[in-house]
Amino acid sequence: MKTIPHYVDLSFHSLNKYGEELCGDKVEVVKSEDRTIVVLADGLGSGVKANILATLTSKIMITMLDKGASLIETIDTITNTLPVCQVRQIAYSTFTVLDIDKELNCKIIEFDNPPAFILRKHKLLQLEKERLLSSNKQVMVTEFKLSVGDEIIVVSDGVIHAGVGKFLNHGWEWGHVAEYLENQELSSADKLNRRLLEACHKLYDDKPGDDTTAVVVKVRLPQQIQLLTGPPTDPSFDQSLIEGFMKKHGKKIVCGGTAANIVSRELKRNIESDLTYIDPKIPPTAKIRGIDLVTEGVLTLKMVHDELKIINNSCIEPVLDKDDGVSKLLKLLIEDSTHVNFYLGHAINPAHQNPNFPVELSIKVKIVEGIIDELREMGKIVNLYDTDR
Numbered sequence: 001m002k003t004i005p006h007y008v009d010l011s012f013h014s015l016n017k018y019g020e021e022l023c024g025d026k027v028e029v030v031k032s033e034d035r036t037i038v039v040l041a042d043g044l045g046s047g048v049k050a051n052i053l054a055t056l057t058s059k060i061m062i063t064m065l066d067k068g069a070s071l072i073e074t075i076d077t078i079t080n081t082l083p084v085c086q087v088r089q090i091a092y093s094t095f096t097v098l099d100i101d102k103e104l105n106c107k108i109i110e111f112d113n114p115p116a117f118i119l120r121k122h123k124l125l126q127l128e129k130e131r132l133l134s135s136n137k138q139v140m141v142t143e144f145k146l147s148v149g150d151e152i153i154v155v156s157d158g159v160i161h162a163g164v165g166k167f168l169n170h171g172w173e174w175g176h177v178a179e180y181l182e183n184q185e186l187s188s189a190d191k192l193n194r195r196l197l198e199a200c201h202k203l204y205d206d207k208p209g210d211d212t213t214a215v216v217v218k219v220r221l222p223q224q225i226q227l228l229t230g231p232p233t234d235p236s237f238d239q240s241l242i243e244g245f246m247k248k249h250g251k252k253i254v255c256g257g258t259a260a261n262i263v264s265r266e267l268k269r270n271i272e273s274d275l276t277y278i279d280p281k282i283p284p285t286a287k288i289r290g291i292d293l294v295t296e297g298v299l300t301l302k303m304v305h306d307e308l309k310i311i312n313n314s315c316i317e318p319v320l321d322k323d324d325g326v327s328k329l330l331k332l333l334i335e336d337s338t339h340v341n342f343y344l345g346h347a348i349n350p351a352h353q354n355p356n357f358p359v360e361l362s363i364k365v366k367i368v369e370g371i372i373d374e375l376r377e378m379g380k381i382v383n384l385y386d387t388d389r
Contacts, residue, residue: 006104006219006221007220007223008036008217009189009217009338009379010031011190011215011378011379012040012193014211014212014213015197015212015315017047017208017209017210018204018207018209020047021047022051023051024042024054025042025054025211025213026040026043026051027040027041030065030066031379035099035102036099036100037099038098038154038215039065039097041053041057041061041094041095042113042156043093046210053082054093056082057093060077061074061078071109071132071141072134075109075111076134078111094111094157095109096154100146106144106145107143111138111140114159114174116152116154117152117154117155117177117178118142118144118151120149120150124181124182127144128142129142130143151192151218153181153192156213158213159200159212160177161209161210162199162203163203172200181196188220188335189216189379190216192218193216196214196216197212198315198316222339223250223336223338224251224340225250225251225253225336225340226250226251226253227255228252228255229254229255229343230259230346231256231259231387232345232388233345233346233388237387238266241262242267243266250337251293251332252293253295253329254288254295257296258297259297269288270289272286273286274287277324282326283300285328293325293328295329296325301368303326304329305371307326307330309374311374312377320334333375337380338381339380339383340383341385342372342383342384342385343385344385344387345387345388346386372384
C-alpha cells in the first residue's frame with residue numbers, strides 16, 4: 001500500500017501573564033523525518049517559579065521520550081519528581097505530550113491540562129481515552145491514526161480561562177473554544193495558532209490573567225517552493241540551471257534582476273514590469289510566464305528577512321494580503337509552503353559594488369542564510385543549493 005506523502009506542520013506561541021517577564025508554560029519539540037514529539041508543560045502559578053517547574057517537566061519528558069524511554073517510565077519519573085502543592089493539593093506542573101511517528105500513528109498523553117482538541121474535516125473528533133495511574137496520579141492516553149488535513153490543538157488552561165472577570169463569567173469554556181476552532185479553515189498551523197491566541201488576548205482585554213499557550217499540529221500535503229536568486233559565476237551553467245529549476249515541483253520564485261534576465265533569456269519569455277502596486281519604499285515586481293513571483297533582489301530579500309524576524313518574535317498574525325513584492329514573497333514562504341529550496345549563485349552584481357550603496361546590501365549570501373534560519377525557526381524544511389556546483 002502506497003503511503004500518502006505528508007508534512008507535520010507545527011506551531012506554538014505563548015502569551016505571558018500580564019506583568020510577568022517569564023512565561024509559566026513551556027513547550028519543547030523534537031522533530032525528525034521519523035517522529036515528532038511535543039511536550040507542553042504548565043507550571044503552577046506564574047513567573048519565575050512556574051517557568052522553572054514547566055521547564056524541568058518539559059525537558060525531562062522530551063529527553064526521556066526521545067532517548068527511547070517508555071511512556072510509563074517517563075510518566076513515573078515526572079510524577080515522582082514533581083511534588084504536590086500542600087496548599088492546593090495539585091501537582092506543581094501539568095503536561096500534555098504529543099507523539100507522532102512517520103506513519104502518522106499518534107499518541108496524546110494528558111495530565112491535568114485541558115483535553116486536546118482533535119479535528120477532522122473541521123469537526124471535533126470524540127476519541128476514547130485510556131486511564132493510567134502513576135503514583136496515584138491519573139494520566140489520560142489517546143491513541144489513533146492521523147490523516148492528511150487533521151488538526152490537533154493543545155492548550156494550557158490560560159486559553160479556557162480567557163475572559164474570566166472581563167467579558168465572560170466562566171471564561172472561554174472548552175466547548176466554546178472547540179466551536180471556535182471548528183469555524184477556522186486556515187491553511188497553516190501557524191495561522192491557526194496566531195488566530196487563536198489573538199482571540200484569547202482580546203478576551204483578556206489585552207491583559208492576560210494567566211500564561212496562555214497553544215500548540216497546533218496540522219497534517220498537510222507537502223508544498224514546495226523553489227526560489228532562485230543570484231546567477232552562477234560561470235554563464236555556461238545558465239541553461240542547465242534554468243532547465244533543472246523549471247522541472248522542480250512547486251511554485252517558482254525569482255529574486256533579482258540578473259536572475260530574472262537569465263530566466264527570460266533561457267525560456268525565451270518576456271519580462272513584463274508590474275506597476276499596479278507602487279510603494280516608494282518597496283521595489284516593484286515583474287512577471288515572467290511560468291514564474292509565480294518575480295521580485296527585485298537584495299533590497300526585497302533584506303526586507304523579507306527583517307519581517308520574518310519580527311514575525312518569529314511575535315504571536316500576532318501578520319498582514320500578508322498586500323500586493324507589494326515583500327508581502328507576496330512572505331505569503332508564499334509562510335503560508336503556501338512546507339518545503340523551501342533556495343538556489344543561490346555568487347556572481348557579483350556591479351550595482352552592489354557602488355560605494356554609495358548601503359554596506360549591508362552587498363552581502364546577499366548572509367541575507368539568504370538569515371531568511372533560511374528564520375524559516376527553519378518556523379518549522380519549514382529548507383535546503384540551500386549552490387548554483388555554481
